[in-house]
Every structure is written in structure tokens, then in C-alpha cells.
């Protein structure tokens with residue numbers, strides 16, 4: 001009864017791995033793989049999502065930003081504050097999709113670029129090219145590399161050199177500075 005045992009094995013395999021397989025995506029092992037992941041970011045965008053142009057800056061007054069962003073979102077994005085670790089629901093977000101700037105909607109990361117860093121903040125090992133800019137800050141005495149959204153200037157987080165290979169980067173992002181758009185369109 002060869003067919004039966006094969007079917008049984010397949011069923012057992014599905015039961016053992018099924019719940020995880022849909023969320024597992026292999027992390028690229030080479031920079032070529034990282035480049036392909038960056039180039040293919042639109043494949044994770046929900047159909048019909050309007051994407052703003054990174055080259056068209058969004059400039060608003062302080063009052064306009066205060067109207068647009070609530071509480072900690074405002075202090076993080078516009079005043080470079082940091083949310084408390086472990087507070088963002090995006091830490092546990094594992095569905096396929098795209099993470100956009102909560103200030104202006106510019107797509108910054110995809111679900112494929114996310115990894116579990118154990119820090120309590122959503123973490124990514126690379127980003128969508130052309131969407132982030134960096135500067136050095138000295139807020140906690142030693143220099144750190146701050147990064148922000150190219151389009152609206154909104155502060156997102158800090159980048160460190162202890163991320164997974166091949167990039168070796170850890171983009172440590174405030175969850176309140178991002179909005180997740182699942183690929184299947186269901187929020």
C-alpha cells in the first residue's frame with residue numbers, strides 16, 4: 001500500500017509544518033538575494049494600494065502634523081522620541097505585506113525584510129531602496145545612526161551593525177512610526 005503511506009506521510013508533514021509554512025520565508029544568503037528581495041517589494045503590496053512618490057516631499061506645519069498624528073506617533077515621528085520596547089503589535093506581525101510610514105504612507109519595508117531581533121522593537125535587515133535617509137545623533141552620548149522617511153522626514157528608528165548576514169544591519173524601528181498593509185488587503 002505505497003500510495004496510502006505516502007499520503008499519510010504528506011498529511012503528517014502538513015500537520016507538523018502546516019501552521020508555520022505560510023509564514024516562513026527564507027532569508028537571502030547573498031547580497032544578490034537581498035537585491036532581488038528589494039526589487040520585488042511590490043509583489044507584497046495589496047492590490048489597489050496607492051503608493052506616494054518618494055521624490056515628492058510631504059511638508060506640513062507643526063500644527064498640521066499634530067492633527068494628523070496622535071500621541072506617541074507624533075512624538076516619535078516628529079520629535080525623535082522612542083516607544084517603549086515590547087509595546088508594538090507589529091512585533092508579532094508575520095503576515096505577508098508592506099510596512100509604510102505612518103506619517104505619509106511611503107512603503108519602507110516588506111514582511112520579507114523583517115526578522116525577530118528579540119529587542120522588543122520591529123526589526124528589519126534591509127529596506128526598500130530610496131526610502132530612508134540617515135544622520136548621526138548623540139542623544140545618548142555615544143553616536144548612533146538615526147534614520148528617517150525620505151518623503152516626510154519622519155523619524156523611524158536607529159540602524160545598528162549587529163543584524164543578520166549578509167547585510168549585517170538591524171533597522172530597529174518604532175512600531176508607531178509604521179502602518180502595516182497586509183497583502184490580502186484585510187487589516
Ligand SMILES: [Zn+2]
Pocket residue numbers: 101102103104105106149150151152153154
Ligand atoms: Zn513618511
